[in-house]
Amino acid sequence: MSLLGLYLPGGSMLHRAPAATKLIGLVALALVTQLIPWWARCVLLVLVCGLYPLARIDLRFALRQLRPLWWMLAAIGVAQLVFGSWQLAVSVVVTIGLLVLAAGLVTLTTTTTDLSDVVVAALGPFRRFGVNPERVGLLIALSIRAVPVVLGLAEQIRDAQRARGKTLSPRAFAVPLLVRALRHAQRMGDALVARGVDD
Structure with a gap:
């Protein structure tokens, strides 16, 4: 079974960090990856992998999140190699893996309730426009x-x-x-x- 979307209780610094901070960081990471070269994305991937031990989560356990995506990543990588370049292939595959692992880290260290509470609080001002x-x-x-x-x-x-x-x-x-x-x-x-x- 996939580990995406599962919360693992813990007392690490990442577990204690506010859900809003983690969500903002995830969005910022997604934006930054579009502005940096392929090698910098590889560096970010290593850094995100390093956050798992910091959260006291086994990295092998974390990498299982990518298991259902291997075939898709392989297909995308081959397509980019054929129609683009090896740099583009690395960029696309690494970016997908990076964002999946980062999102997995957020959901593994944050309860679904906390995540939804952040969304509710952020959308509060839009209630006057009919948003629920x-x-x-x-x-x-x-x-x-x-x-x-x-x-x-x-x-x-x-x-x-x-x-x-x-x-x-x-x-x-x-x-x-x-x-x-x-x-x-x-x-x-x-x-x-x-x-x-x-x-």
Whole structure:
């Protein structure tokens, strides 16, 4: 099962850091990666990996977050090599890995409730324009929790196809994943309606 979206309790400095600070840092990191060369992105990747031991999280445990993405990263890297350059391939692959690991670090050290509370507080001033901050916060919380579910479904489909000895074609992978994801979304929607949260 994917580790994305899971919270690991702890008392490290990163666990104690405010959720707002971590979210702002994540957004800033995403912006900075678009302004720096490929080698600087590699340096940032090493730095983010170094934050995991600081948070008292085993780096091998953290790298498992990338396991469902290896095939996608490989495909993107090959495409960039064919149609671009090796620098572009490194930039794109490293950036995706960097942001996934950084986002994983945030969700591993921050509860979903704290993250959604930050979103609700940030959107408070927009209430006068008809924005419902609580509903947006709920959407964010559900989205974070859906990430490990969808990635877990992807792993199940790949494992089932390998067990049957079938080659993994994009269509044979995408169709069952879409069907299972829609079924999960339907069950989630039914549960919310049953609890009085309408659309």
